Amino acid sequence: MLQCSATPNILSTDMREFAFNVSALLVSISLLLLGNGLAMTLLGVRAQMEGFSTVITGFLMSAYFIGYIFGALAVPKMVAAVGHVRVFAALASITSVSAIMHVVWVDPFFWAALRVLTGFCLVGLYMVTESWLNEQSSNENRGQVFSAYMIINLGSVAMGQQLLQVADPAGIGLFVISTVLFSLAVVPLSLVQSATAYTKRPYENYTAISEFSSWYHWYLLFRPCKWCFLGYGARIPFPIIIHNRSNSQRDDVCSVRRNVNAMATRTDE
Known part of the structure; x- marks a missing residue:
């Protein structure tokens, strides 16, 4: 009788830990994408205000995807070396710094370099989040987990764009808000109790x-x-x-x- 009564408690504990870990990760990525949605829209508007031509603005925004390419190649090795949590925290912190640096020096080439850096970090954060969710999920609930992730992903970007109305795009307030959102994204993730998130992942089969x-x-x-x-x-x-x-x-x-x-x-x- 004791063994039978203990089994539901074990399962309940495992489910609570799973729900907490997944919820913390989804909250972190939602904060990141709120900041990214705001920054993505803000930079285009601010570039027009600063007198950048449409062509320069287009190349400036496209530089983001150059970082995507390099991030997709480099981040798996980083995760293999130090684990999911540390890579997520490092990339989120760099993204936060990159956002506020746009007001330090208004120059299209400098902004393009920051966009490359942001793209590198964001694709890494996507990779860490999705690989971690895949690891935490089972075959029975993986579809539900990734459905919730995609809803939060697209919804957060859309809501982040609406934050453009909170302050004047000509000032620094919106850049500060974006930076704060990027920084806060690290907090929920730091509370995760899963041991697997801190374990070094060798990725022997990464080819x-x-x-x-x-x-x-x-x-x-x-x-x-x-x-x-x-x-x-x-x-x-x-x-x-x-x-x-x-x-x-x-x-x-x-x-x-x-x-x-x-x-x-x-x-x-």
Whole structure:
């Protein structure tokens, strides 16, 4: 009788720990994406206020995805060396510093470098979060966990963009808010009790770089993806570009966006 009564308690304890760990991770990523949604919109608006041309603003915002490439290659090795929690805390802290540095020196090249750094950190945070959620989940609840993650992911970015109305984009207040959100993201994660999150992960089977070592393989990967990136890139800054433009100019921008989106729906034959 004692053994039978103890089993539900063990299961209940495991479920409580699982729910706490997943909730803490989701709160952390929601704070990060609130800050990122605000920063992503704020930089486009602020670049226009600073007199940057549309072309410069476009390259500035696109620099974010250069960091994505390098982060995708480097972060798995970082996680293998020090574990999930430390990598998450380090990348979130760097992202926080990067956000506030935009008000230190208003220069398009400096901002582009900060965007590369932010992209590096954000893709690393995505990788850490998703790999950690996958590790914490079982086959029975993995779909529910990742559904909640995607809802929080997209919802947080959308809510972060609405924070642009909280203060004047010409001041430093919104940059401070973004920095605070990035910094607060580390707090829930630091309370996680899971031992596996602190364990060094060797990633012996990580062979992504070796599998794509051939330039030909990279080319085959690039061909179907390039229009997808163009379509995604055309969608993000669209509200910023049409701001304070005449109706004819808005029609031109909308036409370009439609053409890019049309090309993004096809892949090379």
